Amino acid sequence: MSFPMASRSRKPPPRGYHHGDLKNALRDAASALIAERGVESVSLREISQAAGVSHTAAYRHYADKQALLAAIAEEGFRQLADINRRTIAETPGGPVPQLMACGRAYVRFGVQRPHVLQLMFSQAIPDWSAHPSLQQASETLAQTLAGVVAAGQAQGTMQPAPLGEMTLTAWSLVHGLAMLLVGRRIPAPAIDDAFVEHMAAQCVALLMRGLAR
Amino acid sequence: MSFPMASRSRKPPPRGYHHGDLKNALRDAASALIAERGVESVSLREISQAAGVSHTAAYRHYADKQALLAAIAEEGFRQLADINRRTIAETPGGPVPQLMACGRAYVRFGVQRPHVLQLMFSQAIPDWSAHPSLQQASETLAQTLAGVVAAGQAQGTMQPAPLGEMTLTAWSLVHGLAMLLVGRRIPAPAIDDAFVEHMAAQCVALLMRGLAR
DNA sequence: ACCTGAACACCGTTCAAGT
DNA sequence: ACCTGAACACCGTTCAAGT
Numbered sequence: 001m002s003f004p005m006a007s008r009s010r011k012p013p014p015r016g017y018h019h020g021d022l023k024n025a026l027r028d029a030a031s032a033l034i035a036e037r038g039v040e041s042v043s044l045r046e047i048s049q050a051a052g053v054s055h056t057a058a059y060r061h062y063a064d065k066q067a068l069l070a071a072i073a074e075e076g077f078r079q080l081a082d083i084n085r086r087t088i089a090e091t092p093g094g095p096v097p098q099l100m101a102c103g104r105a106y107v108r109f110g111v112q113r114p115h116v117l118q119l120m121f122s123q124a125i126p127d128w129s130a131h132p133s134l135q136q137a138s139e140t141l142a143q144t145l146a147g148v149v150a151a152g153q154a155q156g157t158m159q160p161a162p163l164g165e166m167t168l169t170a171w172s173l174v175h176g177l178a179m180l181l182v183g184r185r186i187p188a189p190a191i192d193d194a195f196v197e198h199m200a201a202q203c204v205a206l207l208m209r210g211l212a213r
Numbered sequence: 214m215s216f217p218m219a220s221r222s223r224k225p226p227p228r229g230y231h232h233g234d235l236k237n238a239l240r241d242a243a244s245a246l247i248a249e250r251g252v253e254s255v256s257l258r259e260i261s262q263a264a265g266v267s268h269t270a271a272y273r274h275y276a277d278k279q280a281l282l283a284a285i286a287e288e289g290f291r292q293l294a295d296i297n298r299r300t301i302a303e304t305p306g307g308p309v310p311q312l313m314a315c316g317r318a319y320v321r322f323g324v325q326r327p328h329v330l331q332l333m334f335s336q337a338i339p340d341w342s343a344h345p346s347l348q349q350a351s352e353t354l355a356q357t358l359a360g361v362v363a364a365g366q367a368q369g370t371m372q373p374a375p376l377g378e379m380t381l382t383a384w385s386l387v388h389g390l391a392m393l394l395v396g397r398r399i400p401a402p403a404i405d406d407a408f409v410e411h412m413a414a415q416c417v418a419l420l421m422r423g424l425a426r
Numbered sequence: 427a428c429c430t431g432a433a434c435a436c437c438g439t440t441c442a443a444g445t
Numbered sequence: 446a447c448c449t450g451a452a453c454a455c456c457g458t459t460c461a462a463g464t
Contacts, residue, residue: 022447040336043437054449056439061447065438096425118336121396123253128397139400152425159426161419168390168399169416170424173382176389183334184341186381187352203382206374210423211383212309212365213372235428256456267430269458274428278457 023061025051031072031116038115039069039124069124070131076116077137080109084144095152100204102148103174107200110178111193117182121175145171173207174200236274238264244285244329251328252282252337282337283344289329290350293322297357308365313417315361316387320413323391324406330395334388358384386420387413 029050033042044065045055062068084102091101110117119125128135146167152158159166180186181196188195242263246255257278258268275281297315304314323330332338341348359380365371372379393399394409401408 038336038339040339044439045437056441056450057448059439099424121392121398123251123331123335123396126251126253138398142400149424157426158424159419159422161415164401165412165415166419166424168393168412169386169419171399172389172393172416173386173420174389175393176385176387177381179334179392180381180385180388183336185334185351186384187355188377199378199381202374202378203385206372206379206382207386207420208423208425209372210421211312211362211371211379212421213370257458258456269431269460270429272458 022051022053022057026053026058026061026068027071027075030068031075034072034115034119035113036115039119039122044068066125067131069119070134072116073120073125074131074134074137076113076120077134077141080106081137081141081144083109084141088144088148094157095148095155096157096208099145099148099152099158099170100201100208102145103170103204103207104197104200106174107178107181107196110182111196114182117178121179142167142171170207173203177203235264235266235270239266239271239274239281240284240288243281244288247285247328247332248326249328252332252335257281279338280344282332283347285329286333286338287344287347287350289326289333290347290354293319294350294354294357296322297354301357301361307370308361308368309370309421312358312361312365312371312383313414313421315358316383316417316420317410317413319387320391320394320409323395324409327395330391334392355380355384383420386416390416 026047030042030047033047033050044058047068048055048058051057058065058068062071083105087101087105088098091098125131125134128138146163149158149166149170150163153160153163153166177200181191181199184191239260243255243260246260246263257271260281261268261271264270271278271281275284296318300314300318301311304311338344338347341351359376362371362379362383363376366373366376366379390413394404394412397404
């Protein structure tokens with residue numbers, strides 16, 4: 001959970017000693033640059049400059065570049081889990097419409113913040129075991145999904161398959177859809193908001209009802 | 214389609230002029246290195262060295278590093294489309310079991326060649342419009358899937374939803390599952406071959422029958 | 427036509443030194 | 446405690462020069 005600090009401007013402030021919370025300032029600067037152009041094209045030196053410090057200052061607060069990226073990915077997982085929780089709370093009709101709404105929200109999050117979603121699952125952070133809090137945030141996300149599925153099973157409105165398999169199926173569908181959309185890997189006429197919302201709704205509905213008949 | 218050339222050894226051969234097919238030799242060297250350690254940790258200079266040429270020789274055959282990576286991704290899409298075609302031909306019982314078998318094969322491909330799957334969908338090649346043959350190979354893959362779905366609809370064993378939506382739903386599920394497995398992003402006890410096969414089979418079966426009941 | 431080697435403008439990371 | 450600046454071992458890419 002980040003404090004509502006004013007996000008630093010991108011032009012380097014005068015220079016000299018940084019006042020206080022350089023750790024969060026670096027994370028905010030990195031987050032803004034990545035949201036604009038993606039992880040692949042942002043360097044630690046550029047992030048440091050945006051935060052107004054020398055290109056080695058970050059090592060006082062993060063073990064390396066990967067650790068800084070992991071912090072941003074973790075933020076993304078937390079936000080996505082929050083969106084899930086809100087969606088569940090605000091969607092009437094029980095587990096089935098709730099799971100469908102969560103699926104659409106997942107895809108919406110990805111399309112609205114493509115570079116963050118890509119970072120969250122990119123090989124820029126190959127070894128998650130070195131970042132336990134990131135791992136934790138991701139598991140929290142998975143558990144919000146599992147909670148809805150378990151409720152649906154208890155209610156008898158979802159298939160009584162093993163919880164892990166049901167959850168992974170739902171997650172895989174929306175994750176795959178989001179990644180294909182965000183990476184512009186699907187052959188489609190135009191990928192605007194209306195198209196995305198429509199496609200997410202249809203895919204999620206098809207998952208619930210099944211492709212076969 | 215690549216010629217069955219002997220793949221070059223990784224230790225740099227004597228040096229000097231390269232005999233003949235440096236373009237393919239570079240692609241083979243790159244492919245081998247990427248399969249071992251992933252795109253993120255392979256440099257063009259290292260690839261050139263593995264192929265036994267200077268670190269600038271590649272520019273005679275590829276516009277830049279991205280173009281070389283695109284060639285490898287394209288190879289991956291072609292192989293995956295081939296696997297799909299073979300799977301369809303070899304699976305009895307019509308479109309429904311064929312689509313399910315294709316889905317399992319997609320996940321299997323990803324788990325067997327994780328770094329190739331990741332390259333195929335990575336932002337290492339952000340702009341596909343600059344690589345039309347890569348785009349084409351990806352569309353061919355999508356069309357083999359669409360063909361099975363269309364056959365199922367004609368037969369009346371699959372939902373009569375729009376073909377594009379049905380195909381994208383199927384693709385998204387297996388793509389998402391493969392990416393989550395390969396990236397080790399799912400909380401699971403052990404991700405061995407048996408686990409993967411079981412999970413792929415269950416997820417694909419759940420997609421066909423639907424999560425709701 | 428095909429390849430090399432020097433050169434350029436970058437990287438991430440380390441480390442001694444400054445305040 | 447926190448940050449800087451020089452230094453190291455790398456990158457991708459260009460370009461004149463060699464065969």
